[in-house]
Amino acid sequence: MTRIRQVRAYEILDSRGDPTVEATVELEDGSRGTAAVPSGASTGTHEAVELRDGDRHRFHGRGVLTAVAHVNTEIATCVRGMDAEDQAAVDQAMITLDGTANKARLGANATLAVSLAVAKAAASAHREPLYRYLGGAQSRLLPMPMINVVNGGAHADNPLDFQEFMIAPVAARSFGDAARIGSEVFHTLKRELAEAGENTNVGDEGGFAPDFRTADQALDHIVSAIEKAGYRPGGDVVVLLDPAASELFREGTYHYTGTDSVRSVEEHVEYLLTLIDAYPIVSIEDPVAQDDDEGWTQITTSAGAVCQLVGDDVFCTNPVLFGAGIRNGIGNSILLKPNQIGTVTETFDTAAMAARVGYTTVMSHRSGETEDTSIADLAVALGTGQIKTGSMSRSDRTAKYNRLLRIEAELGDHARYAGGSLLAAGTAR
Ligand SMILES: C=C(OP(=O)(O)O)C(=O)O
Numbered sequence: 395m396t397r398i399r400q401v402r403a404y405e406i407l408d409s410r411g412d413p414t415v416e417a418t419v420e421l422e423d424g425s426r427g428t429a430a431v432p433s434g435a436s437t438g439t440h441e442a443v444e445l446r447d448g449d450r451h452r453f454h455g456r457g458v459l460t461a462v463a464h465v466n467t468e469i470a471t472c473v474r475g476m477d478a479e480d481q482a483a484v485d486q487a488m489i490t491l492d493g494t495a496n497k498a499r500l501g502a503n504a505t506l507a508v509s510l511a512v513a514k515a516a517a518s519a520h521r522e523p524l525y526r527y528l529g530g531a532q533s534r535l536l537p538m539p540m541i542n543v544v545n546g547g548a549h550a551d552n553p554l555d556f557q558e559f560m561i562a563p564v565a566a567r568s569f570g571d572a573a574r575i576g577s578e579v580f581h582t583l584k585r586e587l588a589e590a591g592e593n594t595n596v597g598d599e600g601g602f603a604p605d606f607r608t609a610d611q612a613l614d615h616i617v618s619a620i621e622k623a624g625y626r627p628g629g630d631v632v633v634l635l636d637p638a639a640s641e642l643f644r645e646g647t648y649h650y651t652g653t654d655s656v657r658s659v660e661e662h663v664e665y666l667l668t669l670i671d672a673y674p675i676v677s678i679e680d681p682v683a684q685d686d687d688e689g690w691t692q693i694t695t696s697a698g699a700v701c702q703l704v705g706d707d708v709f710c711t712n713p714v715l716f717g718a719g720i721r722n723g724i725g726n727s728i729l730l731k732p733n734q735i736g737t738v739t740e741t742f743d744t745a746a747m748a749a750r751v752g753y754t755t756v757m758s759h760r761s762g763e764t765e766d767t768s769i770a771d772l773a774v775a776l777g778t779g780q781i782k783t784g785s786m787s788r789s790d791r792t793a794k795y796n797r798l799l800r801i802e803a804e805l806g807d808h809a810r811y812a813g814g815s816l817l818a819a820g821t822a823r
């Protein structure tokens with residue numbers, strides 16, 4: 395009954411107006427699952443390949459018709475007749491069919507669309523929500539949201555070098571409470587920026603993109619907004635960063651265009667340490683570049699006991715890269731982006747590895763998103779305890795928050811909220 399009868403893909407648009415892949419899988423019992431794949435802007439060099447058509451030097455507007463065609467021909471032929479309940483077998487069949495180490499032939503956008511659609515179709519056949527189908531009866535932990543409030547770097551046209559400034563309501567009692575607090579601080583920050591004469595336009599992830607030149611400027615306004623909204627910075631609401639430092643790293647040094655300055659690895663790490671001291675920052679993602687081994691060692695040694703250090707570009711949700719990072723003592727947490735690796739099964743494998751070695755996990759969106767809410771369900775299924783899914787504006791971001799609000803309502807008294815507990819678990823390693 396759960397055999398795959400039909401697989402079909404088509405091109406849709408993401409939140410930047412760029413084409414992306416959506417796939418629908420139909421089972422013999424008529425159950426269906428549909429999934430759309432997001433797209434990154436500041437991508438890690440070792441991510442699974444997002445197949446795009448035409449001019450390799452032009453990203454925006456480039457189609458995904460080849461990836462779509464791969465789903466409709468080779469992948470459909472390969473997985474048709476397979477049991478959708480056997481997610482690992484379906485994913486392995488696509489990995490084998492692709493035949494490369496990074497899904498470069500079929501495209502990770504093709505494989506992930508099918509992988510997620512298969513999971514959704516099987517969940518539907520079981521009449522279960524995706525999070526319970528994938529995670530089981532004890533999937534009750536709602537993640538603490540890392541709410542994006544200021545955008546810079548590759549996600550905005552302002553001079554701010556760091557890509558993401560986020561807040562997390564650690565003292566909230568439930569996910570709903572966290573969303574309410576996040577929204578209050580978000581709106582207070584908008585007023586705060588407007589009163590300071592700054593623009594309140596938003597970047598790719600829906601955070602404000604004022605013309606700041608330094609991280610300190612953004613952090614001062616964020617801390618002030620937390621206070622003005624009636625919360626204690628550090629006590630009720632904490633601050634989190636994603637400098638996306640790979641984007642700043644060239645020939646062994648960090649280039650800060652906002653202040654037209656260059657910092658050595660040591661100076662860059664030292665600067666981050668001063669920010670951790672001066673502001674209620676409890677988590678930094680990609681504090682240094684993906685290939686800056688020395689920087690990773692320095693920051694983990696000096697800040698790993700007090701700050702969650704999340705590997706995004708450096709691990710790419712890839713069990714092999716993550717394994718090497720664990721052996722080298724890099725960071726204490728991993729970002730999980732399913733499209734960095736290209737299947738549901740491999741995303742779960744990487745998350746399981748993190749749990750075994752005591753790294754915290756953060757489920758994550760991409761800067762180019764769709765209305766697909768799978769990552770909300772994956773966060774609950776995996777019990778990651780943390781999710782990064784943008785600001786509290788733009789429906790591509792609120793779709794995930796709203797999905798988590800619905801899951802919390804559905805679980806009722808059985809729902810649990812992670813709060814900041816897992817941040818501490820990461821730093822205690
Ligand atoms: C979400 C991110 O951005 P992108 O999707 O552009 O990689 C990130 O760097 O964590």
Ligand SMILES: [Mg+2]
Nearest residue numbers: 636679680706
């Ligand atoms: Mg990142």
